[in-house]
Amino acid sequence: MLGSTKLVEDVTVNLLRIAVTSLPDDVLGALRDAEREETSEVGRTQLRTILENVAAADRLSVPICQDTGMLTFFISGRCLPDLEEGIRRGMSRATSEVPLRANAVHPITRKNPGNNSGKGVPTIHYDYSDSDFTQVTVMPKGAGSENMSVLAMLTPSQGLKGIKRLVLDTVIKAGGKPCPPTIVGVGIGGSADQAMLLAKQALLRPLNIGNPDQQLAALESELKQALNLTGIGPMGLGGKTTVLGVRVEEAYTHTASLPVAVCLQCWAARRASARIARDGSVQYSREGFW
Amino acid sequence: MRLKTPLSEKDVRSLKFGDEVTLDGIIYTGRDEMHLRALEYAREGRELPFDLHGAVLCHCGPMLRNEGSKWHVIAAGPTTSSRMDSMEPQFIEHFGVRAIIGKGGMSQPTVDAMAKHGCVYLAHTGGAAVLAAEGIKDVKRVEWQDLGMPEAMCELEVESFGPLIVAIDAHGESLYKRVDETVASNLPNVRKQLGI
Numbered sequence: 001m002l003g004s005t006k007l008v009e010d011v012t013v014n015l016l017r018i019a020v021t022s023l024p025d026d027v028l029g030a031l032r033d034a035e036r037e038e039t040s041e042v043g044r045t046q047l048r049t050i051l052e053n054v055a056a057a058d059r060l061s062v063p064i065c066q067d068t069g070m071l072t073f074f075i076s077g078r079c080l081p082d083l084e085e086g087i088r089r090g091m092s093r094a095t096s097e098v099p100l101r102a103n104a105v106h107p108i109t110r111k112n113p114g115n116n117s118g119k120g121v122p123t124i125h126y127d128y129s130d131s132d133f134t135q136v137t138v139m140p141k142g143a144g145s146e147n148m149s150v151l152a153m154l155t156p157s158q159g160l161k162g163i164k165r166l167v168l169d170t171v172i173k174a175g176g177k178p179c180p181p182t183i184v185g186v187g188i189g190g191s192a193d194q195a196m197l198l199a200k201q202a203l204l205r206p207l208n209i210g211n212p213d214q215q216l217a218a219l220e221s222e223l224k225q226a227l228n229l230t231g232i233g234p235m236g237l238g239g240k241t242t243v244l245g246v247r248v249e250e251a252y253t254h255t256a257s258l259p260v261a262v263c264l265q266c267w268a269a270r271r272a273s274a275r276i277a278r279d280g281s282v283q284y285s286r287e288g289f290w
Numbered sequence: 291m292r293l294k295t296p297l298s299e300k301d302v303r304s305l306k307f308g309d310e311v312t313l314d315g316i317i318y319t320g321r322d323e324m325h326l327r328a329l330e331y332a333r334e335g336r337e338l339p340f341d342l343h344g345a346v347l348c349h350c351g352p353m354l355r356n357e358g359s360k361w362h363v364i365a366a367g368p369t370t371s372s373r374m375d376s377m378e379p380q381f382i383e384h385f386g387v388r389a390i391i392g393k394g395g396m397s398q399p400t401v402d403a404m405a406k407h408g409c410v411y412l413a414h415t416g417g418a419a420v421l422a423a424e425g426i427k428d429v430k431r432v433e434w435q436d437l438g439m440p441e442a443m444c445e446l447e448v449e450s451f452g453p454l455i456v457a458i459d460a461h462g463e464s465l466y467k468r469v470d471e472t473v474a475s476n477l478p479n480v481r482k483q484l485g486i
Contacts, residue, residue: 042455042465045310046415049453053418057365065417066353066365099364101353102439110323112438144370144394144416164484172473176466177370177394179416226483231472235416236394237455238469268417 005082005089008136011274011282012090015138016071017098019272020063023054024286026206027183027244027269034181034234034241043239047181050234050267065268067142068100071122072200074139077131080276084124087136091116103143125197137204137273137288145178145266151196154258163188163260164223170262171227171243176236179266181244183207184227187261190251199263202247204271206287211248220246234267244269292450296344297388299408305456307463311412312452316430316445317346317391321369323441324434325377332384339433340445342385346412349374349392351440353419354429361429363446367419368393371411379403391454395466401458411458413465425451 023031031054035047057064073087080086094100095116104121105112150170154162167186174182187198211217223246233239244267253259273288283289293301295315305311318340320328328338352366371392374381378400381387388409390396393416404410414422428447435442457465 042308045453045455049415049418049421053415053421056420056424060420062420062423063353063365064419066351066367066419067369067417068353099353099355101351101365105438110438112441114438142417147370161486164486168480168484168486172477175394175469176413176416177372179393222484226480229476229480229483231476232469235413236469237413237457237465238472266417 004080005086007276007280008080008083008086009090009093011136011276012087013094013097014284015136015272015274016090016094016100016140018284018286019138019140019270020068020098020100021061022058022286023064023268024206024271026208026287028054030207030244031181031267034244038234038239038241040233040239042237043233043241046234046237047241063098063100064270065142066101067144068103069140069142070103070146072139072141073122073124074127074137074201074204075124076127076135077129078134078278079128080134087122087124088117091122132278134276135273135289136276137271139200139204139271142266142268145182145264148174148178148264149196150262151192152260153192154260156256156258158258162258166260167223167246167262168227170264172230172232174264175232178264179268180232180236181234181241181267183244183265183269184223184246185263185265186246186248187263188248188250189253190259191253192259194251195259195261196263198249198251199261202249203263203265203269204288205247206290207245209290216248216250220248295346297346298344299388302388302408302410302460305410305459307456307459307465309456311454311456312450313346313454314449314451315447317348317448317451318342319348319350319352319442319444319446321349321351321441322373323437324443325374325381327434327437328385329377329380338385339431339443342387345387346389346391347387349390352444354432354439354444361432363423363426363429365419366422366426367417368414370394371396375400382407382409395457395464401462401464404458404460405462408460410456410460412454413457414452414454422451425449
């Protein structure tokens, strides 16, 4: 097996190429369904353009969207030494090879080093366990949708109604800005930071896999149905396809708190996962391993 | 409908919100940092690298690849226009652009400036960056590269660029405003569905 840093570097480049040039089957299927069912003419034009664009990106093996986003990595399973170094090298290589747009800038001076590197980049979340493989998932996410993220520290008395209100208000306020039809990630509970992480992690679950928690599954479907009655439509130009799905995750929280985070994902809901086995063999999936 | 740049006031005044158009000619990219610098130049009485009178401004930070002395576009979809809202009325007035391509729409002061000075907003499909790149035939110049690739100002030659929807016309009408009104009228029913 290759040195693990080099292996992770190669896996990162492959993962990023898969993630930014193609869409997971569940997202593509939902977009096709939406195009068939959309009744607004302008809305249908948007969805048709989206589908043609995805096909063109696939054919040419180039990024679907020029905003290849900021990258969030989710690592689980077996611990690999020098994983972070491998990811950083892979990201830098992918920036020129795939390519990715150089998006990372200093937050105050706005200076762009031109290679997607810098303090705190990329975001990496770890969830190690005793496992035979290491799973690396990447979610490239553009700023149009990320800029619409909301965290609210509700009071416990606001309860489920407060949660629904927040989701509805967030989607309405965002309008066409996050490139609808979006996928709505909702994190309920935990601490402030945990709520946002849950909202983002929720976006990893494929649209055709229901929430194993029945109450949350019902909330997801209720919210989806209601949000698609708003009339915002594809790209905010009107229509009945405003969201492709709602994904909710929860965690126990402080008795005095009700943190709720909403994280919108654009229609180009890009993600890809790799499983690295002990012998160095690698399995890839756009949809993830579920 | 096919539009050819540069655009006259008459060209844009004849467009109506909801119209679908494609564009031939030249477009210029510009987003947050380009607007900031251009307006700073205007205050200082300095010339921009390009004359924007009658021009089409595109809210876009393209992904470019440099091969030798030549730039190639790989992906070039629109960015969220509302980030430029606070600067756009002044930009339209000072530089005389006739059309702005973007996504997500712009706020009332920009809608008013468009009606006053004769400018339209053309909605492009967000994320449809490969189709957009296919409509770009040549990268003629890239200026202000020190701002970073996404923020630089590019002069692009386009052919059948679109489809673009006239989402804000030069008469104060906005498709986004219409959608907002629809959403507002749907809201009581949506709230009822959710029991809130």
